[in-house]
Amino acid sequence: MIEVRGLEKHFGKTKALDGVDLDVEQGTILGLLGPNGAGKTTLVRILATLLVPDAGSAKIAGHNVAEEPTVIRSLMGLAGQYAAVDEHLTGRESLELVGRLYHLSRSEAKKRASEVLERFRLEDAADRPAKTYSGGMRRRLDLGASLVGRPPVLLLDEPTTGLDPRTRMELWSLINDLVAEGTTILLTTQYLEEADQLAKKIVVIDRGKAIADGTSDELKNQLGGDVLELKVDHESFIKDAAAILEKVSGAEPLFDEAQLKFSIPAPGGASTLIEVVRLLDERKIKVEDVGIRRPSLDDVFLALTGHVAEDHSPAIDEAGKGSGNRNRSRRSKSGFDESGERG
Ligand SMILES: Nc1ncnc2c1ncn2[C@@H]1O[C@H](COP(=O)(O)OP(=O)(O)OP(=O)(O)O)[C@@H](O)[C@H]1O
Numbered sequence: 001m002i003e004v005r006g007l008e009k010h011f012g013k014t015k016a017l018d019g020v021d022l023d024v025e026q027g028t029i030l031g032l033l034g035p036n037g038a039g040k041t042t043l044v045r046i047l048a049t050l051l052v053p054d055a056g057s058a059k060i061a062g063h064n065v066a067e068e069p070t071v072i073r074s075l076m077g078l079a080g081q082y083a084a085v086d087e088h089l090t091g092r093e094s095l096e097l098v099g100r101l102y103h104l105s106r107s108e109a110k111k112r113a114s115e116v117l118e119r120f121r122l123e124d125a126a127d128r129p130a131k132t133y134s135g136g137m138r139r140r141l142d143l144g145a146s147l148v149g150r151p152p153v154l155l156l157d158e159p160t161t162g163l164d165p166r167t168r169m170e171l172w173s174l175i176n177d178l179v180a181e182g183t184t185i186l187l188t189t190q191y192l193e194e195a196d197q198l199a200k201k202i203v204v205i206d207r208g209k210a211i212a213d214g215t216s217d218e219l220k221n222q223l224g225g226d227v228l229e230l231k232v233d234h235e236s237f238i239k240d241a242a243a244i245l246e247k248v249s250g251a252e253p254l255f256d257e258a259q260l261k262f263s264i265p266a267p268g269g270a271s272t273l274i275e276v277v278r279l280l281d282e283r284k285i286k287v288e289d290v291g292i293r294r295p296s297l298d299d300v301f302l303a304l305t306g307h308v309a310e311d312h313s314p315a316i317d318e319a320g321k322g323s324g325n326r327n328r329s330r331r332s333k334s335g336f337d338e339s340g341e342r343g
């Protein structure tokens with residue numbers, strides 16, 4: 001339904017898109033995962049006919065976005081990165097206006113606006129100006145507006161950025177419903193667990209290039225299995241613990257300064273754990289926690305890009321959902337090497 005080939009876009013010296021390919025099957029959702037400045041919005045704006053690419057092509061339902069913008073606009077709904085609702089209109093007025101722009105009759109536009117308000121639980125606030133809405137309500141209205149014309153393809157640019165965990169989960173469930181009804185969705189996100197929860201297929205984008213794709217499990221498997229995590233009891237143990245982990249894994253361990261927590265790949269599983277524990281004990285290093293876990297998408301991102309995802313999402317675990325062992329805090333390499341080299 002969406003087909004992107006060799007897409008390039010420059011802004012002066014910035015290569016916002018540097019040859020991106022992607023495909024989204026009809027009735028599925030593709031998660032485009034990348035940090036700030038990766039090129040996500042640029043890609044969405046090209047698909048939405050708001051920007052013209054420098055090279056490559058993008059098609060929606062077989063129509064080239066650069067050549068047939070009018071057809072594309074009738075096929076596609078867009079909810080941009082920043083909610084674009086008119087503050088002075090009420091929710092209902094905004095939706096009716098969008099309906100009229102889609103050439104619905106006045107009565108059809110009214111009917112459709114009511115349906116969308118109900119679906120997005122905005123009925124109580126429907127007749128208040130949007131400037132009185134909370135951030136979550138504005139987001140819902142914005143997403144609702146993109147659905148008034150019942151487009152078969154939806155482009156959602158960071159639809160849950162800045163929302164609290166409960167509101168995010170509500171939006172996720174609405175988005176899942178839309179996919180179940182057959183809508184094709186391209187969703188950009190910098191939230192690793194958002195891609196994990198919503199998208200069967202994920203494309204990781206960084207500095208204008210797609211650097212990996214696959215299901216969340218496939219991406220995690222690329223890291224080659226289990227990870228050993230070690231939390232030391234006191235800062236004074238950091239140096240010795242790092243040396244032991246480096247000796248065992250043959251590479252520099254990742255280090256989370258805030259939590260005094262290390263992680264290394266543990267292809268040997270339990271035997272790696274036993275070896276590490278033995279060495280720690282020999283050196284009398286006090287440990288708060290040590291264990292083996294499956295890699296998270298955070299680990300994948302770091303391994304692929306050499307830098308940590310700019311993930312400012314609130315911890316979903318606190319709302320009682322999520323895998324419970326996600327590492328929410330920012331990480332840096334131990335040895336304090338911040339060269340950011342790839343691989
Ligand atoms: N209109 C523009 N003029 C100049 N540079 C631009 C323009 N739009 C985007 N860029 C640059 O292109 C690169 C990609 O930007 P883009 O907005 O696509 O990133 P993004 O992945 O959406 O980031 P974010 O997660 O912060 O929204 C950035 O370096 C950005 O500064």
Ligand SMILES: [Mg+2]
Pocket residue numbers: 040041042081157
């Ligand atoms: Mg963006």
